[in-house]
Amino acid sequence: MPPLGTSEIVFGVLAAFTPVWIAVALLFVVSFAFQRRLSLYGRLFETGPGLVGVFICAFWLFTALMADLVAPHGPLEVFASVGKNKVPGTIGPEGEMFLLGTDKLARDVFSRMVYGSQIVMVIAPAATLFAFMVGVTLGLPAGYFGGRTDTVLSFLANLVLAFPVILLFYLLVTPGIRETAVPQVMSGVFFLFPIIFFATLFYTRFKERPQLLAIQLGVVAILGGWIYSSLVFNADPFGLLSLEPNELNIFVAVVFASSPGVFRIVRGLTLDISTRDYVAAAQTRGEGPWYIMLWEILPNARGPLIVDACLRIGYTTILLGTLGYFGLGLIPESPDWGTSIKEASQLLRLYAHPALPPAIALMSFVLGLNLLADALREQSLKD
Amino acid sequence: MAMFIARRMGVMLLTMLCLTFIVFFLVTLEPNLRKLSISQTNMRATDQMIESWLVKNGYRDNFFVQYGRWLGVAPKVPNIDPATGEASQRFSFCNDPIEPTYSGVFQGDFGCSTKFRKPVSERLWPALANTGVLMFWVMVVMVPTALVIGVLAGMREGSATDRSLSVVSITSTSTPEYISGVLFTVFFASYLGWLNGSAASATNPNIGVNFSNFTLPVMTMAVYGMGYIARMTRASMAEVMTAQYIRTARLKGMSFRSVVLKHALRNALIAPFTVIMLQFPWLLTGVVIVEVMFRYQGFGWLLVEAAGNNDIDLLLSCSLISVLIVLSTQLISDIGYAYLNPRIRVS
Numbered sequence: 001m002p003p004l005g006t007s008e009i010v011f012g013v014l015a016a017f018t019p020v021w022i023a024v025a026l027l028f029v030v031s032f033a034f035q036r037r038l039s040l041y042g043r044l045f046e047t048g049p050g051l052v053g054v055f056i057c058a059f060w061l062f063t064a065l066m067a068d069l070v071a072p073h074g075p076l077e078v079f080a081s082v083g084k085n086k087v088p089g090t091i092g093p094e095g096e097m098f099l100l101g102t103d104k105l106a107r108d109v110f111s112r113m114v115y116g117s118q119i120v121m122v123i124a125p126a127a128t129l130f131a132f133m134v135g136v137t138l139g140l141p142a143g144y145f146g147g148r149t150d151t152v153l154s155f156l157a158n159l160v161l162a163f164p165v166i167l168l169f170y171l172l173v174t175p176g177i178r179e180t181a182v183p184q185v186m187s188g189v190f191f192l193f194p195i196i197f198f199a200t201l202f203y204t205r206f207k208e209r210p211q212l213l214a215i216q217l218g219v220v221a222i223l224g225g226w227i228y229s230s231l232v233f234n235a236d237p238f239g240l241l242s243l244e245p246n247e248l249n250i251f252v253a254v255v256f257a258s259s260p261g262v263f264r265i266v267r268g269l270t271l272d273i274s275t276r277d278y279v280a281a282a283q284t285r286g287e288g289p290w291y292i293m294l295w296e297i298l299p300n301a302r303g304p305l306i307v308d309a310c311l312r313i314g315y316t317t318i319l320l321g322t323l324g325y326f327g328l329g330l331i332p333e334s335p336d337w338g339t340s341i342k343e344a345s346q347l348l349r350l351y352a353h354p355a356l357p358p359a360i361a362l363m364s365f366v367l368g369l370n371l372l373a374d375a376l377r378e379q380s381l382k383d
Numbered sequence: 384m385a386m387f388i389a390r391r392m393g394v395m396l397l398t399m400l401c402l403t404f405i406v407f408f409l410v411t412l413e414p415n416l417r418k419l420s421i422s423q424t425n426m427r428a429t430d431q432m433i434e435s436w437l438v439k440n441g442y443r444d445n446f447f448v449q450y451g452r453w454l455g456v457a458p459k460v461p462n463i464d465p466a467t468g469e470a471s472q473r474f475s476f477c478n479d480p481i482e483p484t485y486s487g488v489f490q491g492d493f494g495c496s497t498k499f500r501k502p503v504s505e506r507l508w509p510a511l512a513n514t515g516v517l518m519f520w521v522m523v524v525m526v527p528t529a530l531v532i533g534v535l536a537g538m539r540e541g542s543a544t545d546r547s548l549s550v551v552s553i554t555s556t557s558t559p560e561y562i563s564g565v566l567f568t569v570f571f572a573s574y575l576g577w578l579n580g581s582a583a584s585a586t587n588p589n590i591g592v593n594f595s596n597f598t599l600p601v602m603t604m605a606v607y608g609m610g611y612i613a614r615m616t617r618a619s620m621a622e623v624m625t626a627q628y629i630r631t632a633r634l635k636g637m638s639f640r641s642v643v644l645k646h647a648l649r650n651a652l653i654a655p656f657t658v659i660m661l662q663f664p665w666l667l668t669g670v671v672i673v674e675v676m677f678r679y680q681g682f683g684w685l686l687v688e689a690a691g692n693n694d695i696d697l698l699l700s701c702s703l704i705s706v707l708i709v710l711s712t713q714l715i716s717d718i719g720y721a722y723l724n725p726r727i728r729v730s
Binding site for chain 1: 401402693705
């Protein structure tokens with residue numbers, strides 16, 4: 001059968017995303033209906049960049065959630081009868097459509113791009129969240145206490161920041177290092193921070209109300225212990241969460257590389273906010289230092305931190321792409337965008353079509369996050 | 384000021400010591416040593432052969448002694464034949480000494496590259512020179528473009544020019560090198576056929592750097608950094624334009640053009656200077672991606688080769704150089720900031 005024309009390909013791709021369009025449309029209708037009550041998020045819809053940013057991020061989020069509905073084929077399915085490096089719009093012998101062609105191993109480029117979004121959508125926000133936990137838990141005391149705490153922690157943060165990211169990944173994400181205890185020890189240390197953070201958060205606020213505190217600490221211990229054991233030791237008693245050793249390796253390396261950046265921002269914000277009157281008032285009331293840090297300073301630093309989180313998820317996405325591009329950590333047949341770009345760029349001069357969809361996907365997602373961050377910054381400055 | 388620089392230098396040395404120690408620890412982990420040994424003996428080496436190679440070449444000596452040898456505070460020893468007691472060179476291709484000698488980084492000896500079978504310095508300096516050429520052209524393209532975009536966008540905040548230039552710079556910060564490289568290669572090299580998709584010929588002394596082989600790598604690298612500098616310049620320019628002295632200058636009847644050029648520009652360019660300096664660590668990652676992508680034999684390419692083959696001495700030297708670059712640009716940016724802005728006092 002002759003391949004499809006350009007317009008048929010464009011409509012075909014747009015039609016394949018139908019469930020995503022419906023979901024995004026629903027989200028927009030709901031958001032507009034309740035815009036007034038949604039504070040900062042609602043105000044994003046007032047500006048052009050905010051609107052586009054929300055749209056792109058929602059688009060990729062729903063694509064990742066509904067990848068099984070969107071993608072016509074599996075990410076690893078090989079169509080030997082169709083052939084390798086077929087142009088976009090190729091129609092297979094049994095009438096299957098390959099909207100964006102096939103790659104050098106005769107897999108569907110479009111389906112791989114769609115499934116690739118799942119990997120990014122899971123690792124990038126989760127790694128950013130963990131990096132924030134580490135950065136906040138260490139940055140608050142560094143900024144608030146100053147002195148020796150600050151000197152030691154800042155030195156450590158600068159140490160990691162002085163490493164070129166790529167060198168760090170070449171040293172920390174290798175098959176060899178997975179045979180040693182290094183990733184496990186690192187994850188063992190880093191994944192403790194969320195537990196410490198939430199335990200301190202609840203303890204400082206509710207220590208006068210032991211019954212409520214006991215419930216909260218119990219929940220933290222159970223949830224934290226469950227996630228901790230499944231991530232660090234890959235021993236989930238319920239069998240719900242699991243991480244392959246290579247995924248843990250990537251995850252830890254990304255958290256390690258981005259937490260010093262968060263630390264620096266939190267430390268700077270804390271230095272600034274510590275001089276405010278409400279902090280002095282809390283000190284006069286006799287509140288403990290951790291209560292002041294977690295319940296007075298942190299909530300007031302949320303604006304810049306939310307903006308930074310958006311930028312950082314984008315940056316983590318770029319880092320994941322870099323890892324994939326250098327073939328570090330991710331398995332060679334993984335459909336993630338970076339690996340796909342690496343695979344396709346080896347034959348780039350002959351066949352450009354397998355490289356473009358993952359490249360444009362990654363770029364658009366990061367662009368969406370950057371626009372979102374820009375709009376958030378503008379909106380939070382208006383307060 | 385002298386005290387400030389001296390203290391910073393001290394911290395810098397300490398940081399470099401810590402970092403090389405960490406790198407040394409990571410490259411001498413057991414799996415990495417085995418990998419090195421296998422590549423140096425042969426693919427089908429038995430465990431015994433691997434072990435004896437490691438013992439013979441001193442990789443089984445005390446960890447701190449090995450690190451000391453690299454630094455130059457412990458003597459590098461030749462291989463001693465256990466049967467005859469005769470000393471032989473450790474790596475003959477590097478002309479290693481036969482007597483124990485203090486020869487480490489402190490003495491200016493960067494060691495021996497097991498991958499290239501040459502002293503590290505023979506590979507490192509030419510590679511750095513190549514990367515220097517690339518960086519020079521990247522800076523020549525990136526900095527003026529970014530500053531012009533930033534100043535144009537920031538001088539009338541909220542105007543149509545500002546909006547559209549902001550979108551341009553946000554797009555450019557969202558395009559990492561491995562994406563822009565692919566897009567540019569597809570468009571300029573494959574589709575239009577104007578430019579060369581590989582920069583391998585640029586290191587060939589007979590051909591050298593020319594427009595056709597160097598434009599794509601330079602463009603690819605410049606795009607990612609440009610947007611960030613432009614955003615910072617815009618923010619700084621917009622802030623300066625709201626200052627009292629700009630309003631005074633406007634009210635006394637100066638033209639907008641000369642207000643921007645004579646009053647605003649100098650003050651608006653202080654912040655971007657810091658940002659440009661702090662871009663170097665980012666550019667290092669870019670250098671690695673671009674040099675691998677366009678097959679340009681510079682520092683980034685060398686780093687990937689060293690890391691891929693666990694070439695211990697070469698990798699340590701690469702880390703040392705990159706950390707030195709990162710830390711010295713930070714120092715220059717701090718000093719330069721104080722120098723450009725008289726209101727800031729260091730110490």
